[in-house]
Amino acid sequence: MTRDQVLRDLQNRFGDDILDVFQKSPKRVYMGLKPRAIAWVGEYIFRELGARFNIATGTDTPEGIEILYHFTLEDLNLMLNLRVLLDRENPVIPSLGKSIEAVNWIERELMELLGITFDGHPDPRRLLLPDNWPDGVFPLRQDYTEWDDTAIRTRGV
Amino acid sequence: MGRSVIPIGPYHPLQEEPEFFTLTVEGERIVEVDVRIGYNHRGIEKLSETKSFDNSTFVVERICGICSTSHPFAYVRAVEDIFPMEVPLRAQYIRTIIAEGERIHSHLLWLGLAGHFLGYNTVYMWAWKLREEILDVMEILSGNRNNYAMFTPGGVRRDIKPEDIPGVLAKVDSIVPTLEMLRDAVLDDPVLHARLKGVGILSRKDAIEFSALGPTSRASGVARDVRKDSPYEVYDQLKWDMIVTQNGDVFDKAVVRILETFESIKILKHCLNNLPEGPINAGIESIPPGEGIGHIEAPRGETFHYVRSDGTNRAIRHKVRAPTFMNLPTYKATIVGETISDATIILASIDPCYCCTERMAVRNHRGRLLYDGEALVALSRAKTESLKRRMGRK
Numbered sequence: 047m048t049r050d051q052v053l054r055d056l057q058n059r060f061g062d063d064i065l066d067v068f069q070k071s072p073k074r075v076y077m078g079l080k081p082r083a084i085a086w087v088g089e090y091i092f093r094e095l096g097a098r099f100n101i102a103t104g105t106d107t108p109e110g111i112e113i114l115y116h117f118t119l120e121d122l123n124l125m126l127n128l129r130v131l132l133d134r135e136n137p138v139i140p141s142l143g144k145s146i147e148a149v150n151w152i153e154r155e156l157m158e159l160l161g162i163t164f165d166g167h168p169d170p171r172r173l174l175l176p177d178n179w180p181d182g183v184f185p186l187r188q189d190y191t192e193w194d195d196t197a198i199r200t201r202g203v
Numbered sequence: 204m205g206r207s208v209i210p211i212g213p214y215h216p217l218q219e220e221p222e223f224f225t226l227t228v229e230g231e232r233i234v235e236v237d238v239r240i241g242y243n244h245r246g247i248e249k250l251s252e253t254k255s256f257d258n259s260t261f262v263v264e265r266i267c268g269i270c271s272t273s274h275p276f277a278y279v280r281a282v283e284d285i286f287p288m289e290v291p292l293r294a295q296y297i298r299t300i301i302a303e304g305e306r307i308h309s310h311l312l313w314l315g316l317a318g319h320f321l322g323y324n325t326v327y328m329w330a331w332k333l334r335e336e337i338l339d340v341m342e343i344l345s346g347n348r349n350n351y352a353m354f355t356p357g358g359v360r361r362d363i364k365p366e367d368i369p370g371v372l373a374k375v376d377s378i379v380p381t382l383e384m385l386r387d388a389v390l391d392d393p394v395l396h397a398r399l400k401g402v403g404i405l406s407r408k409d410a411i412e413f414s415a416l417g418p419t420s421r422a423s424g425v426a427r428d429v430r431k432d433s434p435y436e437v438y439d440q441l442k443w444d445m446i447v448t449q450n451g452d453v454f455d456k457a458v459v460r461i462l463e464t465f466e467s468i469k470i471l472k473h474c475l476n477n478l479p480e481g482p483i484n485a486g487i488e489s490i491p492p493g494e495g496i497g498h499i500e501a502p503r504g505e506t507f508h509y510v511r512s513d514g515t516n517r518a519i520r521h522k523v524r525a526p527t528f529m530n531l532p533t534y535k536a537t538i539v540g541e542t543i544s545d546a547t548i549i550l551a552s553i554d555p556c557y558c559c560t561e562r563m564a565v566r567n568h569r570g571r572l573l574y575d576g577e578a579l580v581a582l583s584r585a586k587t588e589s590l591k592r593r594m595g596r597k
Contacts, residue, residue, distance in 0.1 A: 071287055073433065074496065098427065099414045100498065101529075103509045103522040114509070116496065120432040125496060148414035151532060152524075174241030185249060 049122050052095060060087050074125050076114075081130045084115065085140040091117050091126060092146050099148040100125070104156040106188045111137045111160055132162065141167040159186040206234070209543070211550075222531065224550065231542045236534050251521040256282055256356060256490055256512075259521065263508070264350055266523065269312060272305045273501030274523065275354040277508040280435060280497030282356040285490060285512055293481040294358035295436040300474045301345065301353050302436075302499070303467040308337040309502035310460040310467075313554045314389075317457060320547045321398060322584030329385050333378045340371050358484030368475050375468060382468075386461050397590050399454035402541065403549035406451055409536040416526045417504025418459045419533065419553045423451035429500040443470050453552040460554075490516070501526055503554050527553070544586045547579055 047055065053075065057064060063083030068076040079087060091097045100116035115128040132139060141164035143150040153164045154173040161184040164170065172179070183193050211224035223242065227235035247266055251259045263274040276298065283290065290298075311334040318326025338348040344363055345351035353359050389395060405415065410423035420427045426447045430438040446462040448455040492514040498507045504526030511520040530553040538549050 071284075074284070098411075100505070100507050101522070101524040103520070105511065105520045116507070116509070118433070118498075120427060123433045125433075127496075147412045147532065147535075148529065151528065172241075173239075174244045176241070185246070 047095075047122075049124050052119065052122065052124070056087075056091075059090070063087060073123055074127065076127045076129055078129050078131075081132055081139045084128065084130055084142055085145075087128065088115060088117075088142045088149075089145050091128075092148075095119060096121075097126065099146060102149070102152045102156065104160045104162065104186065106134075106160060106186060107131075110134050111162060113139070113156065113162070115142070137162045138165055139163070140165045143167055158184070160184050161187065205229070209546075224534070226538070226543075226546065228543060231544075233538050233541055233543065233546065236538050238531055238534060240531070248521055248523055251523075252518060255516045256518065259518065260354055260356070261352065263523065264352065264354075267525065268349065270305055270309050270501050270503065270506075271350045272301050272354070273499060273506040274508070274525075276302055277497040277499045277501075277506040278510070278521075278523075279354045279356045280499060281495045281508040281510040282487075282490065282497070282512075284495030284497055285493040285510065287495070288357070288485065288487075290358050290485055291482045292437075292479050293362075294483045294485075296474050296478050297359045297363055297483065298354065299436050299438065299441075300363070300471055300478075301341070301351055301359075303471045303474070304337060304341050304344070306467045306502045307464050307471070308334045308341070309554075310464045311337065313460055313551075314385075314457065317548065317551055320551055320580060320583055321395070322587040323395075326385070326389060329381065333382055333385070336374055336378045340374050343367050343371055343374075355484065356490075357487040358482070360484070362483050363475075363478065368478070372472060372475055375472060379468065382464065386465075389461065390458065393594055394587060394591050396454065397594070398587055399452065399457065399548070400450070401452050402545050403453045403537040403552055404451045405533055405537050407449075409533065410451065413533045413536065414529050415504070415533050416529050417500065417502070418456055418463065419504065419530045421445070421447050422455040422459045424449040429498055429505050433498070435499060437474070438470075441470055441473055453548055456552045490514070503527060504530060543579065544582045547583045 053067070060083060063080045065078035065080065070076060092099060097117040097119045100118055102116065103114045105112045109131060111132040111134055113130050113132070117126045117128070118124070119126065130139060137160070139162060141153060143153045143164065144166045150169065151173060153167055154169070154171065156162050157164060157167070157170060158172050158175050161182070180193060184190060207228050209226040209228060211226065223239040225237040226233050247262060251262055254262055260275045260278060263278045264271050266274045311330045315327040315330035315334070318324065318330065341351065342348050344367065345353050345361060353361055405419065405423045407424045410420045410425045415423070415425070416427065424447060426445060428445045429435070431445050443466045446459045446466065448458055490512050492512055494509070494511040496507070496509050498505050506526060507524040509520070509522040510518045513519050533553065534550065538546065541549060
């Protein structure tokens with residue numbers, strides 16, 4: 047399939063789930079999605095279109111918590127970026143790591159850094175933060191404040 | 204049979220990414236593996252939000268001590284992708300030269316360490332001796348053996364002087380015969396064949412499932428290289444081959460890296476011989492609101508940076524993903540079913556930062572120490588020795 051065929055194909059299949067499409071450059075397409083649709087749209091792009099999963103980027107924006115899933119279609123030199131926006135008070139989204147192994151770790155990272163709940167994640171443990179990190183403190187949120195005011199050298203690490 | 208748990212890691216001050224592996228073994232066989240990371244989480248993404256776009260280049264340069272170019276390279280490309288803009292041709296050539304020089308020394312470093320773990324210290328000595336020549340080349344070109352500080356959004360910070368080029372080419376040429384000798388010696392060695400072939404196989408299917416990157420995926424028959432798939436700088440104007448092998452074992456990963464070194468030398472020499480004249484920096488005045496993505500092929504695979512700007516002089520979000528983040532989980536597929544004496548080389552085969560493998564300790568369920576890190580490396584070497592004896596080699 048060519049680049050345009052891929053975009054049309056996605057529009058035909060998932061027209062109801064796609065909120066907007068923004069073609070930034072020949073190599074980059076951004077696509078707004080309804081959060082619950084990520085499970086099947088992501089899986090379709092990974093399995094049927096044969097894309098590679100690059101990574102997901104979570105951002106705390108004034109509108110809510112945003113996740114960008116980056117997929118690369120290597121044959122077409124096209125990066126598809128799926129954008130979902132979650133409610134800050136209750137950020138819940140279906141897990142893509144449930145079906146795609148490559149997404150497993152980044153969802154664990156987003157879980158602890160931004161406080162997003164991935165519904166159905168097979169292994170929802172912490173990845174980066176230490177075990178004594180308090181629950182409910184998310185370092186990449188904009189309202190994050192330092193919770194431990196002792197200097198690192200006196201923490202007895 | 205009773206199960207024992209082998210904790211590996213996590214801390215070593217030299218490591219880029221301290222990791223903690225829990226291997227569950229039944230006798231000699233590994234039946235389960237669990238990986239934990241984050242022991243040296245430095246919060247670079249958060250830190251970068253407090254630095255100006257220019258300063259962040261130097262912050263990300265400190266993420267990795269071995270491939271210190273790959274992060275600034277991906278970062279400046281992400282910033283340039285916000286516009287998007289093209290950098291001057293001479294700057295593109297200089298970026299390519301620095302990136303390929305780094306690939307050569309990084310692959311040689313891996314080859315040396317792999318030899319060391321297997322008890323082939325001759326390979327280790329030779330590879331690191333050759334690496335010194337490349338580090339000298341990098342010092343001539345950039346002023347530093349590592350952390351070159353060559354990159355800036357819009358171009359490069361430092362020009363390559365024409366009078367340096369003949370000396371650099373001579374140095375690069377001088378390592379080629381020795382490297383060829385080393386390549387033939389490593390690839391023809393029956394002991395290494397016996398030791399590495401069929402060990403720690405990552406199947407093509409798993410490489411795709413885990414989205415493995417760089418030499419880890421190319422050794423499993425997945426032709427995946429950002430330099431070919433999404434050419435940046437001058438890679439699409441150059442003649443070079445992507446090295447792809449089919450078996451996915453540790454031996455193939457070594458083959459890919461050794462042969463890639465020769466391709467990198469080819470690219471490096473071509474760029475130095477054909478360096479165009481012109482400016483080296485487009486001079487960015489201000490960065491508009493928007494978002495940009497930069498991804499480049501680092502020695503270990505794709506390095507990915509995402510930058511979002513709101514029009515001020517700082518990024519409001521800067522995401523960094525190093526290739527090892529995608530390659531590490533492949534252990535789940537490669538190490539189960541293998542023996543403890545092969546664990547060191549399998550864990551080393553994706554080229555993570557190494558020092559973790561020297562901090563292994565094997566305990567039985569009562570907590571009595573069976574092997575420590577040195578003993579495990581010794582175990583790995585003893586296996587090589589016994590193979591050598593069996594094959595009638597000293």
